[in-house]
Amino acid sequence: MKYFKPLLAAALVVSVAGCANDPNQRAKTGAAIGAVLGAVAGNQVSHARGAPIVGAVVGAIAGGAVGNYMDKQHAQLQRDLAAEAARNELQIIKLPGDALKIGIASDVSFDIDSAQLRPNALTTYAKIASVLKTYDKTVIHIVGHTDTTGSDAHNQSLSERRASSVASYEVSQGLPAGRVREEGRGEREPLVRTGDGVKEARNRRVDIIIKPVIEGREQEAWTPPPYLGG
Incomplete structure (x- = not known):
């Protein structure tokens, strides 16, 4: 919220300054303020670590229709990503609570120690x-x-930057920013534990968790996913 008041004040100042000379200024003012409010809401939803503005940009599903809605989405993801799944580049699974997970191998998406998406990965995303x-x-x-290669701090930063790269690309493809949350969990949630110091490649990955917004339980969709390790 720290940017809200300055942005809104700026919109109001512009509107007052132009009122005397522009008979359509009132409509323009409404549009400007609406844009500011929309930007603030979207920013809070996508980046805040606290409670977001539930329902600001996302509709809700009636409880009895959730299973069918998510099953259809699961089936379409499987169809559209069949080639990637056949190459073991990703896996699509159901999670408790009608959520879905697309687990994407990091080596498919990024070069070693890089957070820039590889060109070959862009079609998949x-x-x-x-x-x-x-x-x-x-x-x-x-x-x-x-x-576990590298320090805890380095791995945490790398995981955050990679999540941000994926989120930014998805938004560039038309996915509304207000529906997207991103986080890095570093090396804390391995899929495979070797116990002998081996740096297991399968632990390097990006998980995309898709949570339904259910009527009367909207806040649950915004809650970070639980433990995603093996």
Whole structure:
């Protein structure tokens, strides 16, 4: 909220300054203030670590229709990403609470120690964004993970930057920013524990968690996913 008052004040100042000379200024003022409010709401939803503004940009599903809604989305993701799944580049699974998880191997998405998406990965992420746009009554959690190579602090930063890269690309493909939350969990949630110091490649990944917004339980969709390790 720290940017809200200055932005709104700026919109009001502009509107007052132009009123005397522009008979359409009132309509323009409303549009400007609406844009400011929308930007603030979207920013709070996508980036805040506290409670977001529930329902600001996302519709809700009636409880009895949730299972069918998410099953259809699951089926479309499986169809559209069948080639990637066949190459073991990603896995799509159901989670408790009608959520879905797309687990994407980090080596497919990024070069070693890099947070820049590889060009070959862009088509895959574009396919994902296309489906997520169609099924718009969901909140998208993008979670980055690393293996244990390097320090805890380095791995945490890398996982955050990778999650941010994926989130930014999905938004660039038309996925509303207000539906997206991102976080990095570093090396804390491995899929595979070797116990012998081996740096297991499968632990390097990006998880995309798709949570339905259910009528009367909207806040649950914004809650970060639980433990995603093995």
